[in-house]
Amino acid sequence: MKKRFSFTKIYTALVFAFLYIPIFVLIANSFNASKSRTVWTGFTLDWYSKLIHNETILSSLLNTLIVALAASVAATILGTAAAIGIYNMRTLSRRIVMNVSNLPLLNPEIVTGVSLMLLFKFMQMEFGYVTLILAHVSFCVPYVILNVMPKLRQMDRNLCEAAQDLGCNQWQVFRKVVIPEILPGIITGFLMSVTYSIDDFVISYFTYGATSQTLSITIYSMTRRKVSPEVNALSAIIFVVVLAVLLVVNIADIRRHKKEVRR
């Protein structure tokens, strides 16, 4: 039994190593004095100080964040409303609509990107923030629906009727009963949208304009010369920030859980 336990441990360690070694190599390289990715010539914080001054990288980071937030907020509102609507449909039409709304998830990104580009072109829109945000909203909405739907199914339908019996009007039912019940789903949907939006390269590539270059495109454009180590520094910072956010959220969760158990 003990032998098997250690095998599990080794296996887990290998999986985690596979996942995290690339990130640690990148972080280590962000401190490498040389521009090279293979030769270590000494420790430096230069890339971090250069990063702070690099207008191109920082403005594209800002673009990425603006687009991610705007698109996610819009997608969350749209997706939640859609999920509630779909939930209240009859079974057959619900199934059809759910399948249609899931299609974009399976669609190759490049197809989505090209078709959005053609659509915007057809509508004579200028490529920029608006097209980029619309494109991101379009691929984030299905994720929100996907996350909100199970929460709606878990919800006890009688709760709404009970609230109405006790004198709530439709709006109050929605605000005081439905929303709190499905809130975890909404939040997960929002966070997933933010993640996918920041992550996205292919769709952004086809829909960005002169004023709205995102970080992924800026990094891609460096490949003719050489991706500068400032990008390593930025990636290291992003990784640490995400790690910190995750830790804080999880610790808060554990505390809340303990409190509930005590009660």
Added chain:
Amino acid sequence: MKKLTLFCSLLLLLALLVSPAAALESGYEIDYSDSVDWNRFRGQNVTLNVYNWGEYISVDDGTEDAYDVNAEFERITGIQVVYSNFATNEELYAKLKMGGSQYDVVIPSDYMVSRMISEGMLRPLNFDNIPNFARIDEQFRTSEYDPTGAYSVPYFWGLVGIIYNTTLVDEDDDVFTWDILWNEKYANNILMFSNSRDTIGIALKRLGYSYNTTDEREIREAASSLIEQKPIVQAYVMDEIFDKMIGGEAALAPYYAGDAIVMMNDNPDLGFAVPREGTNIFVDAACIPADAKNPEAAELYINFLCETLVAKRNAEYVGYATPQAEAFTYLDEETQNSVTYPDADVIAAGEAYIALPQATTTLLDSLWTEILSTGEASPWITPIFMGGCITASVGINVYKYKKKMRG
């Protein structure tokens, strides 16, 4: 009271307009020229969209004497610059062709300039607004890619050569020829470009043909020589060349002179040779798209790029060769004599790419795919592997079924 405010604001506006000289002080070793009125657009809320290659302009990198070209342009003209980047000429072409992208200044390479001219995608420049064009070296003022010279202003130029590691390459071997990339002595130590035009181009040059040949026989001959060469090629790469050459993982690689200097700084064992059969000379030139919103402000920007101070700073930061003659004289001697600025006869032997007809491009691409796919693992491996997988999954299911029946 209202009148007074109006009067005051008018006065302020006037003061802004008549004090252009104040904004010109650069505080650098060379001053900006007063060739044009830099303040023409001040206070008009003009935004200029510039589309350039990545890492291809001097930016503030946090060092003490850093120079940020776009910030300086904004400071002396009051025009806001929105700067974005592309990675390939084809990407730039697609963005412009699509329309609706609103770029005011773009910087394509030579052959793409000629293609865009022939498709009416560029706007003729008004050289009255670009007096600094006179500071461009004479040999770059006329070109094959822009025969009338009406559409483009050279920004950087460069050439391809062979980067070699002196500790790995025999002294007696001649590196000044493309032939060395076919030398079996360096099996598994040779890197090649990972794109069709550059690689097949090298093979064409080695056989004594033109980079721009449309003769199918010549192109096929070049491609078959590349298939012969493939077994001794370590990898087809682009910017990984930096790491591999600096780390001493390969002995020979063709690449751009400006980047060779970066590698030679990190690894003093490296050398750079320009083959005598001739090589590719490229020019990246600033142009204005036909549908630009602010062509005049764009001309002001192009004129700014040709300022001696700006061109010098750009050349120092980017490392490629500047076509601006005055800026060249301000560079330090070591740079002037480096491989970035080769002798006139090397340049004369060089050849620029021109836009190829569609049929030739298609042929290049299909031959390139052929080159990449030959000699790969046996074509039977995939079907055998798939067959194995199917047998295994069927076997497992049969086994489970039998077990179930028994149990």
